Amino acid sequence: MTTMTIDKAGPTRKVKYGSISRDRAWALRWSYFFLVIFVIFFLTPPVYMLITSLKSSAEISAATNPWWVFHPTLDNYVSLLTSNQFLRFFWNSAIVSILVVSITMLISVPAAFALSRMRFWGSTILGTGVFLTYLIPETLLFIPLFKMFAVIGDWTGIQLINRWYVLLFIYPTLTVPFCTWIMIGYFASIPKELDEAAIIDGASWFQTLTRIFIPVALPGLIAATIFAFTVSWAQFLYPLVFTTSTDQLVMPVGIITTLIRGDVFNWGQIMTGALLGAAPPLIIYAFLMDYYIAGLTAGATKG
Amino acid sequence: MAEVSLRKVVKRYDEVEAVRGIDLDIADHEFVVLVGPSGCGKSTTLRMIAGLEDISDGDILIGGDVVNDVPPKDRDIAMVFQNYALYPHMTVAENMSFGLRLKRYPKAEIKARIDEAARMLDIKELIDRKPKQLSGGQRQRVAMGRAIVRNPKVFLFDEPLSNLDAKLRVQMRIEIKKVHQKVRTTTVYVTHDQVEAMTLADRVVVMNHGRIEQIGTPNELYHNPATRFVASFIGSPAMNFIPCQLEDGGGKLQIRLSDKIAFPLPPARAARYQKIARTDKLLLGIRPEHVTEASAHTEPGVEPFDAVLDVTEPMGMETLIYFPLHGAQVCGRVSPNAGAQDGAPLRLAVDLNNMHLLNEVTGAVL
Amino acid sequence: MADVALQPSSTAATRTAQKRSSLRNVLGRKSTIAFLMALPLILLIATLVIYPAFYALHLATLNKSMARFVGFGNFEFLFKRETFWLVVKQSCIFAITAVLFKALLGFIIAHFVHNIPAKGQRKWRGMLLVPWVIPPAMSTLAWQWLFDPSYSAFNYTLGLFGAGPIPWTGDADWARFSVILVNIWVGAPFFMIMYLAALKSVPEQLYEAAAIDGANWWQRIWYVTLPMMRNIIAITTLFSLIVTFANFDIVRILTAGGPLDHTHIFATWAFRVGIEGADIPLGASVSLFMVPILAVAAIFILRDIAKRGNEA
Numbered sequence: 001m002t003t004m005t006i007d008k009a010g011p012t013r014k015v016k017y018g019s020i021s022r023d024r025a026w027a028l029r030w031s032y033f034f035l036v037i038f039v040i041f042f043l044t045p046p047v048y049m050l051i052t053s054l055k056s057s058a059e060i061s062a063a064t065n066p067w068w069v070f071h072p073t074l075d076n077y078v079s080l081l082t083s084n085q086f087l088r089f090f091w092n093s094a095i096v097s098i099l100v101v102s103i104t105m106l107i108s109v110p111a112a113f114a115l116s117r118m119r120f121w122g123s124t125i126l127g128t129g130v131f132l133t134y135l136i137p138e139t140l141l142f143i144p145l146f147k148m149f150a151v152i153g154d155w156t157g158i159q160l161i162n163r164w165y166v167l168l169f170i171y172p173t174l175t176v177p178f179c180t181w182i183m184i185g186y187f188a189s190i191p192k193e194l195d196e197a198a199i200i201d202g203a204s205w206f207q208t209l210t211r212i213f214i215p216v217a218l219p220g221l222i223a224a225t226i227f228a229f230t231v232s233w234a235q236f237l238y239p240l241v242f243t244t245s246t247d248q249l250v251m252p253v254g255i256i257t258t259l260i261r262g263d264v265f266n267w268g269q270i271m272t273g274a275l276l277g278a279a280p281p282l283i284i285y286a287f288l289m290d291y292y293i294a295g296l297t298a299g300a301t302k303g
Numbered sequence: 304m305a306e307v308s309l310r311k312v313v314k315r316y317d318e319v320e321a322v323r324g325i326d327l328d329i330a331d332h333e334f335v336v337l338v339g340p341s342g343c344g345k346s347t348t349l350r351m352i353a354g355l356e357d358i359s360d361g362d363i364l365i366g367g368d369v370v371n372d373v374p375p376k377d378r379d380i381a382m383v384f385q386n387y388a389l390y391p392h393m394t395v396a397e398n399m400s401f402g403l404r405l406k407r408y409p410k411a412e413i414k415a416r417i418d419e420a421a422r423m424l425d426i427k428e429l430i431d432r433k434p435k436q437l438s439g440g441q442r443q444r445v446a447m448g449r450a451i452v453r454n455p456k457v458f459l460f461d462e463p464l465s466n467l468d469a470k471l472r473v474q475m476r477i478e479i480k481k482v483h484q485k486v487r488t489t490t491v492y493v494t495h496d497q498v499e500a501m502t503l504a505d506r507v508v509v510m511n512h513g514r515i516e517q518i519g520t521p522n523e524l525y526h527n528p529a530t531r532f533v534a535s536f537i538g539s540p541a542m543n544f545i546p547c548q549l550e551d552g553g554g555k556l557q558i559r560l561s562d563k564i565a566f567p568l569p570p571a572r573a574a575r576y577q578k579i580a581r582t583d584k585l586l587l588g589i590r591p592e593h594v595t596e597a598s599a600h601t602e603p604g605v606e607p608f609d610a611v612l613d614v615t616e617p618m619g620m621e622t623l624i625y626f627p628l629h630g631a632q633v634c635g636r637v638s639p640n641a642g643a644q645d646g647a648p649l650r651l652a653v654d655l656n657n658m659h660l661l662n663e664v665t666g667a668v669l
Numbered sequence: 670m671a672d673v674a675l676q677p678s679s680t681a682a683t684r685t686a687q688k689r690s691s692l693r694n695v696l697g698r699k700s701t702i703a704f705l706m707a708l709p710l711i712l713l714i715a716t717l718v719i720y721p722a723f724y725a726l727h728l729a730t731l732n733k734s735m736a737r738f739v740g741f742g743n744f745e746f747l748f749k750r751e752t753f754w755l756v757v758k759q760s761c762i763f764a765i766t767a768v769l770f771k772a773l774l775g776f777i778i779a780h781f782v783h784n785i786p787a788k789g790q791r792k793w794r795g796m797l798l799v800p801w802v803i804p805p806a807m808s809t810l811a812w813q814w815l816f817d818p819s820y821s822a823f824n825y826t827l828g829l830f831g832a833g834p835i836p837w838t839g840d841a842d843w844a845r846f847s848v849i850l851v852n853i854w855v856g857a858p859f860f861m862i863m864y865l866a867a868l869k870s871v872p873e874q875l876y877e878a879a880a881i882d883g884a885n886w887w888q889r890i891w892y893v894t895l896p897m898m899r900n901i902i903a904i905t906t907l908f909s910l911i912v913t914f915a916n917f918d919i920v921r922i923l924t925a926g927g928p929l930d931h932t933h934i935f936a937t938w939a940f941r942v943g944i945e946g947a948d949i950p951l952g953a954s955v956s957l958f959m960v961p962i963l964a965v966a967a968i969f970i971l972r973d974i975a976k977r978g979n980e981a
Binding site: 032049063067142234255256274 | 699700701702703704706707709710711713714717718719720721722724725728777778781782784785791793794795796797798799800802803804805806807808810811812814815817819820822825826854857858859862863866907908911912914915916917918921922935936939940943944949952953956957959960963967
């Protein structure tokens with residue numbers, strides 16, 4: 001056996017010896033320090049919304065310390081929640097969002113099942129196509145869509161512009177591709193043997209979907225539903241284009257167009273409106289945070 | 304009547320033939336095991352019987368009816384998968400009754416069948432649990448319960464024990480055999496483990512490269528293999544193959560293993576191998592249990608010789624020895640106190656009454 | 670052996686019987702059912718995404734009242750307008766800067782969150798994702814109030830330190846800064862969540878091996894983390910570039926494109942020209958201009974992903 005000569009010159013870089021746990025403790029402290037800074041950065045606007053919403057107009061125009069409420073009042077909340085107009089906005093948003101979520105799920109789930117499980121002519125093309133349509137932004141489509149619906153309205157006599165139900169056709173273009181993608185990911189992770197066991201047990205394709213796949217992929221369904229709801233609720237451009245009369249508006253557009261009147265900015269009310277407008281997604285997020293995040297990352301890590 | 308017949312069944316994927324013409328007749332109540340290395344086509348054959356794969360050519364009959372185009376649910380079969388394939392969101396009872404519920408069986412009937420199967424498989428306490436609360440062995444039993452409850456014509460098993468650890472595998476083998484004794488359903492069982500094949504089967508079908516090498520009872524395959532592949536596949540440790548040649552020496556037929564070693568053949572063998580050309584390249588096939596330590600007294604057909612051992616593996620009940628002979632590594636089994644040691648010489652004996660002679664080129668057993 | 674003689678006839682009988690029900694077979698066949706299940710999706714995308722995209726091309730070739738075909742007339746008109754080139758420049762700078770900082774910020778924050786013990790990660794993650802959950806329109810209102818010329822809370826705080834009030838939305842450069850800042854605020858959490866998930870998927874053993882090989886913290890990031898995360902980084906960057914480039918809400922609410930068109934991007938200007946200016950073809954032309962730029966970016970990044978896919 002030949003012996004090996006070992007270079008005894010030693011390390012050429014200056015080596016720092018320190019206990020690992022001490023380094024780790026310092027890394028932890030720095031981490032928390034920076035995290036606190038970032039959290040302040042991220043939470044300042046919503047917190048400020050809350051603060052302002054509790055101020056009266058008088059206090060706002062008095063220009064005292066904006067970060068503190070000296071005479072908190074619930075007047076803003078009361079006046080908005082009793083305003084028919086505001087409640088109308090909320091109602092429109094709710095109806096549109098819930099209906100869009102239902103429509104989205106009805107389209108996405110069977111399509112995802114077909115694409116992930118059943119090979120048919122063009123299924124791979126369609127799969128990539130779904131992914132690619134997500135890359136066509138709404139800001140490209142809003143003008144031609146506007147014209148299309150105006151034209152259809154002229155032809156058929158059905159009023160399509162300035163009606164909230166038009167949004168039921170348009171919102172799904174934003175929600176369906178991504179929801180389909182999420183569901184494909186979840187369905188694909190179900191082992192193939194489960195299908196085969198179901199086939200041998202005598203299930204038709206439809207029964208396999210409804211009695212096996214949907215229950216097993218339930219977390220994915222919840223995540224997709226949350227995503228569809230959040231996107232629908234937050235929509236601004238499409239409703240801005242397609243609805244103009246006050247009784248047809250959804251929340252985001254409603255708040256911005258009606259509360260900001262001329263030069264007199266009633267910021268207390270505006271912030272209250274904004275907070276109430278942000279509330280539903282925030283509440284869902286607070287209770288279902290894990291599904292929310294799962295929906296986001298499912299697309300990327302499984303894709 | 305639940306016989307299964309395969310007539311010239313072929314499976315093609317694009318240009319590759321995974322199954323190349325299988326003919327097999329399985330009698331009612333028979334337990335047949337398809338065994339072979341991975342890629343030999345056994346799982347594909349099973350899936351064609353199940354209806355999960357289309358048949359490229361040939362016919363499959365179940366109970367006398369051609370079922371080539373019949374969908375799985377109408378073939379009256381049940382299948383147990385390697386990964387159990389239990390529905391994770393259903394309880395054990397719901398898993399077992401899913402097929403029956405789809406066919407709208409009356410509730411009382413479903414309950415009766417589940418109770419019966421649960422009793423047979425000893426899973427009564429698990430009835431309301433979900434799969435993720437069960438161990439591997441329990442899950443496999445639930446999978447079997449799901450199959451039993453359907454009361455099908457044929458049971459199909461697709462490597463069901465591969466995911467279990469060694470000890471559990473032995474236990475489950477016994478369970479499966481007991482269930483077959485009670486229920487007596489025709490069974491087609493696929494595995495790559497020849498031990499499972501030998502212990503469970505009424506008949507074993509050895510497959511290789513999409514073809515059947517040999518069909519027979521476990522004993523037949525063990526003692527009378529037809530090809531080199533079957534001879535080396537069945538039995539563990541595997542059969543030894545030593546290059547040799549036949550020659551006539553001193554009026555008697557003998558096989559020559561090397562310059563120094565030649566053994567006279569026992570009379571029965573000599574008669575059988577008389578016709579073989581002396582110039583053919585041959586292999587001596589001898590199982591390790593027939594290569595043992597030399598004993599004091601001589602027996603007909605048992606020839607002693609000397610060897611230097613490479614490695615020994617003491618197994619407790621016996622010691623496995625490995626030594627070179629004429630270019631081959633040979634394995635033998637000696638008693639634990641025969642004095643076998645790494646690197647030391649040992650006097651051994653080979654029992655030629657149990658020898659096989661193979662043609663090296665064709666692989667056929669002569 | 671009698672069975673063998675009987676076989677052929679029974680096979681023939683069953684075969685013809687099956688041929689007769691072939692139509693029913695087709696309808697029940699897997700591929701037909703699958704196609705029907707995917708049909709609503711196909712129709713939706715075909716009529717409300719693909720068709721409008723091509724319709725936009727058609728619209729862009731018409732004159733303002735949409736009666737005459739003017740070919741590239743609209744585009745020629747745009748190329749001569751200074752505002753158009755301003756919009757192009759602003760959109761590109763806006764998108765690239767915002768995405769760069771969003772990705773960087775998300776990456777850094779993800780590392781910090783990854784560093785703290787797993788139990789606490791959930792609540793920090795929860796707090797840090799809030800900007801993404803709030804509808805952008807609503808949060809932009811909050812920023813607008815924070816930036817208000819007379820009552821800005823930021824200016825108040827700056828005033829406490831003696832720094833002058835900043836015209837967040839009044840001055841062109843500050844307005845650009847503000848718009849990018851809000852965009853980063855809204856978008857960084859998305860990157861953080863993605864990168865955090867990706868960080869968790871890098872095997873710990875790679876870091877240990879690198880540490881034993883003598884790598885310090887930033888070498889570990891450069892040589893272990895980044896290569897493992899290449900795919901995720903590419904995908905998120907692509908998505909974000911497209912979404913940021915096509916952004917509408919933030920600019921519209923914060924500055925409405927001002928001051929003097931210095932924060933207009935494609936989307937807001939298309940809206941101004943097409944809807945508010947009632948010149949649909951011109952608006953369509955403006956929007957369409959996004960397509961080549963987006964396509965180039967998409968091709969580059971997708972090619973990178975495909976190449977890495979082949980490497981792996």
